[in-house]
Amino acid sequence: MLIKNYKDLISFADTFKNSLEKQSIKVLVCAGTGCLAGGSLAIYEKIKKLVKENGLLVDVDLLKEEKGIGVKKSGCHGFCEAGPLIRIEPFNYLYLHVKLEDCEDIVNHTLINGTPVERLMYKDNNKLYKTQEEIPFYQKQTRIVLGNCGNMDAENIQEYISKDGYKAAAIALTSMDSKEICKQISDSGLRGRGGGGYLAGKKWSQVLSQNNPTKYVVCNGDEGDPGAFMDRSIMEGDPHKIIEGMLIGGFSTKANTGYIYVRAEYPMAVERLRIAINQAREYGLLGENILGSGFDFDIHINQGAGAFVCGEGSALTASIEGERGMPRVKPPRTVEQGLFGCPTVLNNVETFANVPIIILNGVEEFKKYGTKNSSGTKAFALTGNVVNTGLIEVPMGTTLRDIIFDIGGGIPNGKSFKAVQIGGPSGGCLTFDESYLDLPLSFDSLKKVGAMIGSGGMVVMDEDTCMVEVARFFMSFTQRESCGKCIPCREGTKRMLEILEKIVAGNGTVDDLELLKDIADTVKNTALCGLGKTAANPVLSTLNLFHDEYLAHVVDKVCPAKVCKGLSTIYIDANLCKGCSKCARNCPVDAISGKVREPFVIDSKKCIKCGACIEVCSFRAILEV
Structure with missing residues (x-):
């Protein structure tokens, strides 16, 4: 099935859109890595089985005139704290913490009768939030790059095309030249979302200006920061958007080959990308003479072995070449001599995912969000000591206060906020201070205070953190x-x-x-x-x-947070000890001595501070300070 030109693309998009409307109800089961770990695949299979048993049609082919219920495996919905998640359209219900035993209620109440299963919905202070959009976690977000994640079948190119997928590529390939595209990306102010914040359009223009006839487009999906999962979620939930962004990047720089470098620890992302690439080839959106433009472009996947240093551009390209992933001295830079010694466009997943949005909606629409020098939105992985952990997207310039206390719901268990680590191992820690908490998050503002956005990891820490x-x-x-x-x-x-x-x-x-x-x-x-x-x-x-x-x-010689064992002391309160000897019997190094029915004592020189005695003491007589 080939899409030969722009007219074909629009025709297919209309057909797929009309067919989707025949799916009276769409059940979007989160199949992101987090929810899969919580059993969402079994939930997906059970809902499909129950729907069929009730005589309803599932898995509707978008090329056929059939009505039914669409049960789909979507990408990450973002609200990872509450997974496994199910979104049900057109009601926009979001069901949280779904278990296998909940499936019958979902089918009987919602899919057959259209009524919500309220016990599975978000509640806060006795208030029920029926729709996903009402939930505070989503209210202050601006989900543009993540717009399709959780809202469509992540393995279906037809659904992507129905949502104007590949339309930006069609516009670029059939009605723009390379310089126009580079200028539009440049004018948008799009900066690389992988860490350094280099202007994407400037990088593309530099590659275009090189005389070498062989050029490459490389997508960095390595994402090695602890606590970061933004790129992974986009690859899993909206792989075609990355492919489309790379296709536009290839056309704008006259490169005919692309590589997506993904760490092997992301098997779901690799699988979804493989499916998407094969589908794009089948529809003629990768390969030769794409959309009748005369432009040839194809994409290959390269799996990395999980070395953090391969997130650096020259180390990454060395790894693709089969060499040990190690950085090299610059200049020359990647735009001059990158992959196989040729000019190379190297951007991360989120950067490429922004490209179709800019081409399709225009520069001014993109610049509605963000700050003067950091336009657009940014995805963050919000983790740590915060009520609502998950994947979020906010305009550049949003403050830490908005993210941590409005979207994140604040610090759990009544603890106070202490710090937030931004940008992973390459970033810095910002403390609880008005000048930092109300700091607009942008590339330049964070650099001034010794931190960086990095790829977008954000780890929140409470008062008990050392x-x-x-x-x-x-x-x-x-x-x-x-x-x-x-x-x-x-x-x-x-x-x-x-x-x-x-x-x-x-x-x-x-x-x-x-x-x-x-x-x-x-x-x-x-x-x-x-x-x-x-x-x-x-x-x-x-x-x-x-x-x-x-x-x-x-x-x-104290740890204020009482975290560092080397600075703590464990002792027995003689007034509380009943002399039961349980602590002595459980000490692995015989550091506790005494007589039964008399207070025991701990030899601090022998004590390894393992805490075993504290755990077994029934009288709370053993303390650590």
């Missing part, structure tokens, strides 16, 4: 993931980690803090690649904003 331990955790990750090519990163991260481990073990000194800062500054200024230069950000930001906490560790 910021020294947070710095140690991220440094441990960065040190393990260092490729080892340059001395500042290889040795500097190792030394910083050693100092941080010394501090959390209770052996740190004030001099260690000065040394830690000196090494961090050196790594930041001398490392070879962007990942190395930003590796010290968590250390520098926590040293700056939580200096008192560091001093408490090295001077007072």
